[in-house]
Amino acid sequence: MSSPADPASPRKPPRPVTRAVLDRMALAYLERYASSAENLRRVLARKVERRCRLRGEEPEAALALVEEAVARAAASGLVDDTAYTEARVASLRRRGGSRRAIAAKLAAKGVDAETVGAALARDAQARAEDDPDADPEREAAWALARRRRLGPYRTAARAENRDKDIARLARAGFPYGVARQVVDGAIDGEDG
Incomplete structure (x- = not known):
């Protein structure tokens, strides 16, 4: 057997x-x-x-x-595209996701563009209520720079890697201006 x-x-x-x-x-x-x-x-x-x-x-x-x-x-409420989208937007923003990258990831999961746009708008509005000067794209770019040790978070050879760091943020979906501000910026409390 x-x-x-x-x-x-x-x-x-x-x-x-x-x-x-x-x-x-x-x-x-x-x-x-x-x-x-x-x-x-x-x-x-x-x-x-x-x-x-x-x-x-x-x-x-x-x-x-x-x-x-x-x-x-x-x-039965086990699947709710709006709640799923809002949770994913918040999570991806915290991790440093750009608007474009978030929209692409959610589109790959089958969420329609209208639902994604509404969730991104609600996220931006919620951030603006907490801080009127908040820019979700810039905050996400800073979060990604911190996670990937880009720009001001780089420990050595910051100037030599400037263009690579800007390119990394641009590939992540951030506009050039935001990428340049983050890479050329200084961490709060430090001199740039």
Whole structure:
């Protein structure tokens, strides 16, 4: 008799895709990750296609159930694109994400541009309420410079790496003027 770890032993095919199986898949994914509705749809579709391929079935019938599972998750409040977008905007801003980079990351997760724009506007408004002179792009550029040790956070050869640091911030989606201000700036309490 062969053991379960034996590669020669025949594997039992996975269970067929049903409504209950899809709901469990969605819940298992959402327990671990926050997600947009479109991202959940993509994840479930990949899982369904893989399971159907292992069973030797055509996935079309099972893929129709994916839309229903996503709709149930959204109706129960497990998936909320607006809340997901606002949380991701806040998180990415803290980490030093530019407006362009945030929009691109959220578009890749299937969030529409209108929802992203509204979340970015709310984030900027909230920051302006705390500090009327706040510039979210500049604050994010400073956060990225601090994390990546660019510009004033560089320990050595700051002048020699000036252009590289500006280019790094520009590749991260920051406008040239903001990148130059950050790289040429001084950390509060230090001379530049």
